[in-house]
Amino acid sequence: MRDNDVVPLPTSRRLDSTTLDTVTYDDHGLVPAVVQETTSRDVLMLAWMDAEALRRTLETHRATYWSRSRQSHWVKGETSGNTQHVRDVLLDCDGDTVLLLVxxxxxxxxxxxxxxxxxxx
Amino acid sequence: MRDNDVVPLPTSRRLDSTTLDTVTYDDHGLVPAVVQETTSRDVLMLAWMDAEALRRTLETHRATYWSRSRQSHWVKGETSGNTQHVRDVLLDCDGDTVLLLVxxxxxxxxxxxxxxxxxxx
Structure with missing residues (x-):
């Protein structure tokens, strides 16, 4: 849970550049990102993001993740063409999981x- | 990715007691569980499961998780009454994330x- 004296809880769960510092990362500096399709509402995948991946995703609207095996950033669909346009990024109540609507x-x-x-x- | 010579990939992503050993856990013995509502198709939450939580969930159909803060199992809704009846548990392509349909x-x-x-x- 957040310490409300230090970082106020957002009134909306929608992340943007001004609320990016409310995310809590794990020991590896990562947060799990659940990815849901906006039209079909299918849960597509789970990937991992560091602060930089999250920043780039919010800025470019192209889903950008951290590969734990390759230890590098990757943009979804950059090779395959199967891109994800990110409409919204929501942070959960504990601040340690994000939901991407793509x-x-x-x-x-x-x-x-x-x-x-x-x-x- | 799985080693196909050792553990064959399931033909379905649906987990049951016979395919439970195909799950890959992290360094803490945990796997992230994405929880989706079957009717609304809302993504409800993300929680964590160890092998025992997964076994209990498949056996009882009551969503059972591992609390990382309390270091103990908890059954969703046991205190609040806001239970989750688990219809299906699906394993992802890498075997390291589960999707609960509840x-x-x-x-x-x-x-x-x-x-x-x-x-x-």
Whole structure:
């Protein structure tokens, strides 16, 4: 939970450049990002973001994540073309999870499935 | 990614007692659980599960999580009455995130909001 004396809770859960410092990161400096499609409302995937990925995502509206295996940033769809246009980023009540509302182009999963939780398109 | 020579990828992403050992846990023995409501399709919250929480959830259909702050299991709604009946548990393509599809009773968030990503009911 937040310390309300230090960082006031936002009145909205919508993150922007002025509320970016209300995010709590884990020991690795990361926050889990749940990604949901705005039209289908499918949960597409879960990825990880550091503060820089979050800043870039808010600035460019292109979903940008931190790869824990490659230890580098990646922009969703940069290679595959299956981009995510980010409409909104919401922070949860504890400040340690974000929800990205995106317009997904093409399948979200690297397997070709529509989401990372389904097998076939 | 999974080692296909050791653990074959499931043909469905639906977890059950026979595929429980295909889950990959983090350094703390935990896996993030994204929780989605089956009717509203709202993303309600993100919580954490260890193998035992996952086993209990599959067995009882009552969402059971691991509290990182209290270092103990908790059953959603056990105190508040705002229970989650778990219809399905899906594993993602990398095997390191689960998606719970639940019937939520009452608000999902301890603040009284419908979801942990919204402010008011």
């Amino acid at each position: 317009d997904q182009t093409g399948p979200a999963c690297h397997t070709g499935a529509l989401t990372c939780f389904t097998v076939s398109p | 019937d939520q009773t009452g608000p999902a968030c301890h603040t009284g909001a419908l979801t942990c990503f919204t402010v008011s009911p």
